Amino acid sequence: MPDTQTLPSPPATVVAWGDPDRRSLRLLDQRALPQAEVYVTVQTLDALVHAIRTLTVRGAPAIGVAAAMGLAAVAAREPALTHARLAELAEAVAAARPTAVNLRWAVNRLLARAAAERPEQLVAALADEAQAVLDEDIAMCRAIGEAGAALLRDGMRVLTHCNAGALATAGIGTALAPVYVAHARGVALTVHADETRPLLQGARLTSWELQRAGVPVTVLPDGAAASLLARGVIDAVFVGADRIAANGDVANKVGTYPLALAARAHGVPFYVCAPWSTVDAATRDGVAIEIEQRGRDELALAGDRVVLPDGVPVFNPAFDVTPRALVTHYVTDRGLVEPPFTS
């Protein structure tokens, strides 16, 4: 049973209403991290699209929540909102990042709710639905945290990759949710975070939020994780997932698969933490998951410095696939689940 007296708060408020009337959105500007903690207020359609497009808000769950609340806030400022105008606003928001599944899902959910409402009730209905999206995301994180915290004991040393933390959600994250729940209960934990090339989400974001939450955190190059595992100083690996196939194969940030191989080589459990909605029962296995290739500049530039000769191409996949056999447990908001998965 959840211990309501020790429920952890997120280390930062990633997405929130900007005012009591729910006519604006407040976002933590993740582009400024870790150097500065800056919040931006969104009141217009252009500002909302810009914030999503420029990664002011990132992480699939957080993007979905920001889209829902942002759409509701923008709609509330329309002089005389109609269903037709709402459809226009919704399409513009959904198009901000075409490949973000949670974005489209959140927008469609608000449209579905709006369909049954009279025009004069639209604004309130949208705000209520957006609030539900927010509440459910927070609850989803908490449920993953409860399920995963049962795997953590006092003194355990956790290794994680990328950022599947509070900054990627409206709540306490996915892969880091068990850490926050256990920490709130007084379980002493330490975390090692891969810096996570090329975009350094581990260095920039994971270490920031864990430090803020008071969880001791150390950052390492991705290639040094196997050294830690070999030294016997890691007790468990916790990672997130971008998609989980029916057979249990996991697509997650590139670098996850070699981490799983190293964990297996040293007998360390490897836990994948994700909302149940990440399971894609229509995808049979990892081979069927298309892997996005990202741009050359992510490897060619270090800050403003050119570190790659002109004309040298890159292999820069966003994700890799960890086979089911390397996963010890799948930790979801439905508890620990085991493949094969059906919808």
Place this chain on the structure above:
Amino acid sequence: MPDTQTLPSPPATVVAWGDPDRRSLRLLDQRALPQAEVYVTVQTLDALVHAIRTLTVRGAPAIGVAAAMGLAAVAAREPALTHARLAELAEAVAAARPTAVNLRWAVNRLLARAAAERPEQLVAALADEAQAVLDEDIAMCRAIGEAGAALLRDGMRVLTHCNAGALATAGIGTALAPVYVAHARGVALTVHADETRPLLQGARLTSWELQRAGVPVTVLPDGAAASLLARGVIDAVFVGADRIAANGDVANKVGTYPLALAARAHGVPFYVCAPWSTVDAATRDGVAIEIEQRGRDELALAGDRVVLPDGVPVFNPAFDVTPRALVTHYVTDRGLVEPPFTS
């Protein structure tokens, strides 16, 4: 037998005499790569120490050669060189990077040669000995290349880590020597190079020299190498070594060990290429190898940009240890050798 008609030249001249009288040293300034190809001429003790200390020249073999030739050149400019003055110069050069074994070894070799010479013969003797150090380094690389080229077939796709190439030696490198020898013989090869965090030697140096040599090269984040191996598009992994223990355990740039694990998981041969002098028979196994920890700034800064929150510590080992069981062959200037190694 070496095919003398197709001996490859190094893609760049890392270290050379600066003039026919061997009174100066010419170094490729590796700090300027890959953006610019800049050469510096060294004529004074201060300039030599500065060049070694600031990594104008890097890679253990190249540092040793530069120290020997630089010491001979600086000594040649002394008004009336004595053994006592030579000893002073030698100590200053050797102290430029205290932990560089090849540096101390090269300086001691020149001192040993000088011991038997009269003062008026010192300058010529030092230059001859330095030339021998250079020639032997070039021959060592070539011998590794010949031994390793026998492992390469037309169309093979090679993966490498860090820079154990021409830029780390006075010749054609160690891990890349087989590639250059095979390439010179008309064997078509492609290379994938890990960018190699944190110092990006793969992106900055390995890709530069391979591109210059006309070998197709693609750069990837370290964490993406396992994806390539899983896709079946890599036929062999070639890496260098910083130290090889008596039992065959290999210390090399951090990230080598997870690469060896991934190669084994996918049945891809893993070759360690190094001069025989890298074998340290006095070190029983990898556990006995002390691993240098490097500074926080290597992870905290991307160019000039801060990417790590203040107060977050790092785990930043320079090397890791790959166990003997994961190494398919040891490729040395004595040919393919097998542990246990004795001196």
